[in-house]
Amino acid sequence: MGSAQTQGELWGARAREWADLQEVSFGPLYDAALNAAKAATGSAVLDVGCGAGLALKMAQARGAKVTGLDAAAGLVEIARRRCPGGDIRLGECEELPFADNSFDVTTGFNSFQYATDPVHALSEAKRVTKPNGYVVVAVWGAADQCELAPYLAAVGKLLPPPPPGAPGPFALSAPGALEALVGKAGLTPGAIASVITTMRFPDEATTVRGLLASGVAERAIRNSGEDAVRKGVSDAVRPSRKGDGSYEFKNEWRFLLSRA
């Protein structure tokens, strides 16, 4: 069984906050990936784990025909509103409801790793992508290049204990890890690109509201209670507070451009 039901409930819990406060910062990553995959007028683009649909909206602005799939109903609703004419479905990334060889470009921004079996999810991405089409997989960059690493560590401590050997948030940023993963799915890995994004919040309350919007934070809330997560997040991010009380986090993302 896939992870859609569990993950969908977690990521959909604070959908509006995710869209307004976190996803908004990822524009440069989406832009670089869509450029690398040559998404343009007439391209058929699928975004797997499309969340609130900003990447698809940007692909649509380039003239692409867009399709998205996500497990979270609240995020799918936002994505549908943002991408009129797009085909945005609620579903499971390990069972893509699309015919073989349907898309020129298939993307997954920080999404494939939430599948129960990421290799299976990627083999589904390969199946629905045209032969030699592009599959883009984006993940966190190196932990020491991510100013949100202390936040991730604080939330990690409030999650249920992981099974032995479970991968952490930066597992796929280890050298060769992403190439090995996509290779197991039968994709042909190409180049890895690095993109820095900047997340900005005007004050502490908005920072905490924004950072509580992820599915991982929601899981920590369900495990440890909202007060504990709020405190853990506030304490972890305090060093990033600027003189005017605002917060800014620069983070490295990496995406691997593969061929189906």
Ligand SMILES: C[S@@+](CC[C@H](N)C(=O)[O-])C[C@H]1O[C@@H](n2cnc3c(N)ncnc32)[C@H](O)[C@@H]1O
């Ligand atoms: C970190 S969020 C990224 C969302 C979006 N790609 C972005 O860049 O904002 C991970 C997304 O993967 C989705 N997801 C997790 N497991 C999934 C599954 N098994 N099937 C489909 N979507 C899934 C979640 O609902 C969530 O929207």
